[in-house]
Amino acid sequence: xxxxxxxxxxxxxxxxxxxxxxxxxxxxxxxxxxxxxxxxxxxxxxxxxxxxxxxxxxxxxxxxxxxxxxxxxxxxxxx
Amino acid sequence: xxxxxxxxxxxxxxxxxxxxxxxxxxxxxxxxxxxxxxxxxxxxxxxxxxxxxxxxxxxxxxxxxxxxxxxxxxxxxxxxxxxxxxxxxxxxxxxxxxxxxxxxxxxxxxxxxxxxxxxxxxxxxxxxxxxxxxxxxxxxxxxxxxxxxxxxxxxxxxxxxxxxxxxxxxxxxxxxxxxxxxxxxxxxxxxxxxxxxxxxxxxxxxxxxxxxxxxxxxxxxxxxxxxxxxxxxxxxxxxxxxxxxxxxxxxxxxxxxxxxxxxxxxxxxxxxxxxxxxxxxxxxxxxxxxxxxxxxxxxxxxxxxxxxxxxxxxxxxxxxxxxxxxxxxxxxxxxxxxxxxxxxxxxxxxxxxxxxxxxxxxxxxxxxxxxxxxxxxxxxxxxxxxxxxxxxxxxxxxxxxxxxxxxxxxxxxxxxxxxxxxxxxxxxxxxxxxxxxxxxxxxxxxxxxxxxxxxxxxxxxxxxxxxxxxxxxxxxxxxxxxxxxxxxxxxxxxxxxxxxxxxxxxxxxxxxxxxxxxxxxxxxxxxxxxxxxxxxxxxxxxxxxxxxxxxxxxxxxxxxxxxxxxxxxxxx
Numbered sequence: 001x002x003x004x005x006x007x008x009x010x011x012x013x014x015x016x017x018x019x020x021x022x023x024x025x026x027x028x029x030x031x032x033x034x035x036x037x038x039x040x041x042x043x044x045x046x047x048x049x050x051x052x053x054x055x056x057x058x059x060x061x062x063x064x065x066x067x068x069x070x071x072x073x074x075x076x077x078x079x
Numbered sequence: 080x081x082x083x084x085x086x087x088x089x090x091x092x093x094x095x096x097x098x099x100x101x102x103x104x105x106x107x108x109x110x111x112x113x114x115x116x117x118x119x120x121x122x123x124x125x126x127x128x129x130x131x132x133x134x135x136x137x138x139x140x141x142x143x144x145x146x147x148x149x150x151x152x153x154x155x156x157x158x159x160x161x162x163x164x165x166x167x168x169x170x171x172x173x174x175x176x177x178x179x180x181x182x183x184x185x186x187x188x189x190x191x192x193x194x195x196x197x198x199x200x201x202x203x204x205x206x207x208x209x210x211x212x213x214x215x216x217x218x219x220x221x222x223x224x225x226x227x228x229x230x231x232x233x234x235x236x237x238x239x240x241x242x243x244x245x246x247x248x249x250x251x252x253x254x255x256x257x258x259x260x261x262x263x264x265x266x267x268x269x270x271x272x273x274x275x276x277x278x279x280x281x282x283x284x285x286x287x288x289x290x291x292x293x294x295x296x297x298x299x300x301x302x303x304x305x306x307x308x309x310x311x312x313x314x315x316x317x318x319x320x321x322x323x324x325x326x327x328x329x330x331x332x333x334x335x336x337x338x339x340x341x342x343x344x345x346x347x348x349x350x351x352x353x354x355x356x357x358x359x360x361x362x363x364x365x366x367x368x369x370x371x372x373x374x375x376x377x378x379x380x381x382x383x384x385x386x387x388x389x390x391x392x393x394x395x396x397x398x399x400x401x402x403x404x405x406x407x408x409x410x411x412x413x414x415x416x417x418x419x420x421x422x423x424x425x426x427x428x429x430x431x432x433x434x435x436x437x438x439x440x441x442x443x444x445x446x447x448x449x450x451x452x453x454x455x456x457x458x459x460x461x462x463x464x465x466x467x468x469x470x471x472x473x474x475x476x477x478x479x480x481x482x483x484x485x486x487x488x489x490x491x492x493x494x495x496x497x498x499x500x501x502x503x504x505x506x507x508x509x510x511x512x513x514x515x516x517x518x519x520x521x522x523x524x525x526x527x528x529x530x531x532x533x534x535x536x537x538x539x540x541x542x543x544x545x546x547x548x549x550x551x552x553x554x555x556x557x558x559x560x561x562x563x564x565x566x567x568x569x570x571x572x573x574x575x576x577x578x579x580x581x582x583x584x585x586x587x588x589x590x591x592x593x594x595x596x597x598x599x600x601x602x603x604x605x606x607x608x609x610x611x612x613x614x615x616x617x618x619x620x621x622x623x624x625x626x627x628x629x630x631x632x633x634x635x636x637x638x639x640x641x642x643x644x645x646x647x648x649x650x651x
Contacts, residue, residue, distance in 0.1 A: 008329045008356065009318050020356060048313055050530040055335035055345075055503075055633055057532050071333045074313050075531045077567045078524035079324025079399035079498075 001030050001066035005037070008073045014043055028064070035060040037070070048075040080180050080290050083204050085196060087275045088127060088186030092204045097180050103586065105137030107163040108558035108602040109181055110152025114161050115605040120613035124156035124267075125244055125274040127187035133174070133235070133280060134182075136560010140175015140289045143302045143581050144309055145565035147172040147375035149235075149252070150557055154613075155266035157246040157433070157475060158492040158517035161609040162266035165521065165557050167374035168252030170233035170282055177202040177286035188276025197228070200283040209278050214239055216426040216463070217251045217259040224281055225257050234259060236279035238428025241269030243465045245473035246493070247433040248273065251425055254373045254382065260395040261373060264430035265494065265519060267475075284375075293587025301580035308574035309378060309565050319381040319564055320370040324399035325355030327498070328406075330530065335633045336503035338496065339407040341436075341443035342489045345503050345631045353406040353414055358383070358397065361414060366390050379564055385418040394422035400520070403498035404435025409442055409455055416452035420459060427463040433475040434459070436495035440476045444483035487625050492517035492615075499526060501622055501638050502631040504536045508638050509546035513620045513648040515606035521563060523550035539640040547648050554606075555599035600651055607649055617646045 006023040007015065015024065028037060034051050038060070043049055050073040051058045053065065064070065080102075084093045104112055110132040122128040132152040139146050149171035155162035174182075177198065188194060195209040212220055217238045224234050233253055240248040248269025251259035263269075272278075292298045310316045318326055328350055331337045335345040351357060359369045365386045373382030373396050382396045397418055405411060405420045424431045438455050441447060447454040461469035471482045476495050480488035489496045494517030501508025506525030511518035525545045529536040534545055556566045559582065568574045575592075583590045626638040 009322055009326055010313070048531070050330070050532070052330075052333045055333065057334065057529060057536075059532055071329070073330050073333070073530065074318050075527060076318065076327055076330055077314055077527035077530075078520060078563065079327050 001032070002027055003037070003064055003067070004069045005041070006069065006071045008071065010074065011043060011072050014041065032064050033060065034058045034062050034064065037064060043072065049073070050075050081178060082180060083182045085182065085184045085204070085206065086186045087184060087188045087194070087277065090188070090194070090206050092206065104558065105180065106134055106148065106150040106558040106560050107152070107165070107554060108598055109134045110150045110163050111161055111602055111605045111609070113181070113183065114152055114154060115609040118154050120154070120609050122154065124154045124159070124271060129154050129271055131184040131268065131271045131275060131277070132181055134180065135171035135174040137558060138582065138585060139171035139560040141292065141298070141302070141585060144306045144376055144378045145374070145562040146560045147377070148557070148560045148562055149174070149263070151250055151263040151268050153268050153271040155268065155517070156244070156270050157267035158494050159613060160492060160517060160615060161515055161606045162268060163516065163557060164250070164263035164265045164268050166250070166252040166261050166263040167562065168233065168254050168261040169284060169375040170235055170252055170280070171560060172375035173233040173282045173284040173286060176284070176289050177282070178288045178290045182280070184275055184277060187274060192276045193278050194276055195279045195281055196277060198282045200285040202286060202288060212278050214242065217428055218426050220279065221253055221257060221259040224279060228281055228283070230257055231284045233282045233284055234279055235263070237269040237272045238426060239463055239465060240428045240473050241273035243470065243473065244270040244273050245462070245470065246270060246478065247430045247437065247473055247475045249428050249430045251428055254395060255375060256395065258395045260425050262425065262430065264432065266516065269428050292585050294584040298581055298584035301577040301584060304577035305568070305574055305581060306378060308571050308577065309568040312568040312571070314567050315379050315564055319379050322355035322359055323369060323381045323383050325358045325397070325402055327399045328354040328402060329356065331498060334503060334529065334536065336500045336536065337403065337407050337498065338489065338500040340410050340449055341408055341439040341487055342500060342631070345500055345633055347407045347410070347412070349412045352412040353402050353417065358414055362386070371395070374562070377562070379562070381564055387415065393418045394425065397421050400498050401431040401435070404432045405455065407498065408435050408439035410449040411452045411455060412450070413452055416455065420455055423456070423459040423463065427459065429462065429473065432497055433495045434462070434472070436476045436489060437472050437479045440479040440485060440488055441472065441483065443487055444479070444485035446483060488623055490518055491622060492619065494518045499524070500631055501626050502636050503634055504529060505539055505638060505640055506534065506536070506542035506545040508622055508626065509542050509640055509645055509648060510550060512622050513546065513645055514550060515603065515610050521553060523553055525549055527567070537634055537636050539644065542640050543644050543648050550603060551596050551599035553599070554602040555595045558598055558602055603649060620645060
């Protein structure tokens with residue numbers, strides 16, 4: 001299945017030539033979970049990574065949905 | 080350890096040892112305790128019976144990093160409650176270097192009189208007539224004061240809004256570059272300063288008489304460990320220096336909690352234009368400075384300097400909440416306009432949040448159109464001139480709502496909410512409703528819990544507890560003088576232990592792990608007691624009705640924490 005992944009803050013530095021406008025178009029196995037996606041990207045699940053899909057913060061065991069936009073952040077504490 | 084009591088009615092100044100009941104307190108715990116003891120709760124906030132108190136945190140002026148935070152306290156003309164408004168800059172460290180625990184400004188100068196309170200490098204204080212500065216905006220004023228007293232000086236001052244006694248008036252604080260861009264913004268304390276006839280507080284930064292540290296070696300060692308932990312934390316050590324607090328724009332929009340178009344939407348279409356990422360990009364292109372040091376003792380550098388297309392200075396310390404208030408709430412998606420609005424607020428002496436939300440309510444009521452940046456600038460200039468409409472706008476969102484008979488006013492106790500919608504971040508709603516300060520995100524922000532996946536922001540369960548814990552922690556941090564952004568490092572056990580050790584070494588008393596929360600609880604209790612005696616009850620600790628009735632897209636949720644649950648927030 002396909003998902004679009006956008007990286008925010010310092011996370012974009014993990015991916016060489018990352019384009020903030022386009023994000024990453026990724027083809028991942030059916031049934032992939034949040035933890036699987038992060039492993040593919042080489043981003044640790046904890047401490048401190050937030051994965052948001054359709055406005056919801058996802059736990060690492062949640063399955064991803066085909067065609068969805070997934071935003072990745074460091075955990076933030078307010079400004 | 081000394082108080083400076085300034086009687087504005089007689090223009091007299093008195094030094095005194097810190098009275099026994101106030102020993103061991105600093106920052107917010109001190110301002111709130113003094114107000115609870117010494118200010119009549121039903122008195123006029125703009126009358127001589129109110130007191131305006133400046134108190135550095137318990138650790139301000141020491142070598143511990145990120146401790147130049149000053150608490151400004153009074154009874155608020157905006158909320159009618161007790162108020163602590165917290166600011167960065169350089170003045171807290173300057174007061175700490177002089178061993179000044181608090182400046183208590185009492186009484187009221189005769190109408191039309193205006194003074195500057197000057198404290199020199201020896202700690203001597205004097206009131207200087209300052210009629211020539213009447214009506215002056217803060218950037219010109221600070222520039223003149225720096226030229227007069229030398230640039231090793233800290234300034235806290237009011238602009239025209241404070242002189243007009245507007246309820247959104249701020250007290251501006253100079254940063255390390257001598258720009259009055261930091262603010263004790265909330266609660267209209269600039270109006271209290273104006274009512275006293277005090278235009279500016281000017282403090283020499285070269286003081287060499289700080290309070291002794293009881294165990295300097297232990298302090299030094301603990302301070303070193305804490306600084307390392309602030310640098311190691313990904314949020315304070317990497318994220319903030321790169322993006323500043325504006326980095327939250329993307330996250331909060333992604334969570335559908337960014338109140339937009341006067342809190343009718345939870346996502347601002349086109350938020351990417353005003354994101355921290357875009358802000359940093361623009362600053363780099365124009366020779367501005369992301370990762371700028373704003374406050375004394377700071378090693379995070381979350382501040383910034385924003386320049387226009389010609390490379391000319393526009394504003395400093397353009398923060399997330401300001402970008403939201405002038406961007407999300409008004410629908411203006413242009414950082415140049417938002418930066419200009421931020422500068423105007425600093426220069427006129429206005430809380431950016433209360434003012435941005437006031438403009439949004441005016442737009443929602445049809446006075447001006449959403450997304451109209453020029454109209455927003457013109458409205459701010461109206462405030463600066465003190466026109467009839469300017470005075471309504473300068474009194475904040477509730478005054479604007481009353482003027483236009485418009486019901487959607489996102490404020491609690493007349494103070495605007497901040498950049499987290501309570502329908503999509505319910506715990507922040509609990510804080511807005513129950514904080515003794517009126518709606519205030521820094522009083523107890525819960526976003527970290529949501530982003531760490533520890534709590535579902537859309538459901539009512541667990542929100543009161545999260546808000547309570549955050550409110551206790553923040554009351555303590557505001558008392559110790561630690562920046563909220565450095566406080567995140569305390570999550571690491573080693574950092575927490577080092578911080579406690581530093582505080583113990585400073586005070587000369589071994590403190591247990593409960594000491595810090597106890598300080599927070601004691602502070603909140605004093606604040607609640609003052610508010611109760613001022614006539615506030617639990618029934619005042621509610622959000623505006625529309626948050627319970629109008630669903631917020633995209634989650635289409637309303638605020639669902641019950642009144643009964645909210646009334647347990649301070650069950651301690």
